[in-house]
Amino acid sequence: MSRLARALVLLVSFSSVAAAAGFAQPPPAAAVATVSSQFPVEPTLERRIEMPSRAEVRKALAEARAKNLASFHTYMRLGVFPNNTHKGGFANVWRDDSGHFCAAATIMRMSGNDVLATKVADENNGLRLADVTQGEVMSWILTSGFTQEELALIQRPFRPVVDKPAPAPVLVEVDPDMRRAETARLAKLYKSIDKQLVAKQKQSLDLAVDRLMENPTLAWQLVRG
Structure with a gap:
């Protein structure tokens, strides 16, 4: 080569x-x-949900609280309270046999949640709001403008208004004297509760805002109406 x-x-x-x-x-x-x-990474849905401002949430809760407090005042003024005819001691009665709702249930109904209030009565008439931890009732509590503790305070248990309570669905005739005494007791108690609600409004609203802001979706629903 x-x-x-x-x-x-x-x-x-x-x-x-x-x-x-x-x-x-x-x-x-x-x-x-x-x-x-x-090709950036698409953010998750949770990241795209921004929290409304604290001022917006507080304003919406304050408005809800004012309306619900007015409903409580109406309930107090009318003075028609549920009859406990089925328990021998103090008992929570969401709705009695005559269709009378308790204070908390009435506030719920007057806030536009009549269907939910009726559902509670049908499914768990002895419900205690202090025991609620989730679901539709919890969502209502968080957006009511009241704290859960305040609503539990409003939802007072009732004394029996019959000599011999009978298990539901047995109907028992109400004793007029016992009914008058119970109405007087509740009227006095509700006035005391109302004073507490007014006196602690600022602190309660702060706590209600803190709790609602842990749920951005629910907070937006309230703010946007």
């Missing part, structure tokens, strides 16, 4: 090695960054 031919063979060999080495190299860092920026 001539010297020229050997030189050409060596040149071709070096070119092949160089090309292979070039293909084996990773792409420049700039190229990787460009691709990543073109």
Whole structure:
């Protein structure tokens, strides 16, 4: 082989090695960054739900509280309270046999949640709001403008108004004297509760805001009406 031919063979060999080495190299860092920026990671749904401002939430809760407090005042003024005819001691009665609702249930109904109030009566007439931890009733509590503790205070249990209570669904005739005494007791008690609600309004609203802001979706529902 001539010297020229050997030189050409060596040149071709070096070119092949160089090309292979070039293909084996990773792409420049700039190229990787460009691709990543073109296809950013989609944020999750939770990240896209922004919390309304504290001022917005407080304003909405204050308005709800004012309306619900007015409903409580109406309930007190009318003075028609449920009859406990089925328990021998103090008992929570969401709705009695005559269709009279307790204070908390009445507030719920007057806030536009009559269907929910009726559902509670049908499914768990002895419900204690202090024991609620989730579900539709909990959502209502969080958006009522009251704290759960305040609603539990409003939802006072009732004394029996019959000599011999009988298990539901047995109907028992109410004793008029016992009914008058119980009405007088409740009227006095509700006035005391009302004073507490007014006196502690600022602190209670602060706590209600804290709790509602833990649920962005529910907070937005209240703020947007």
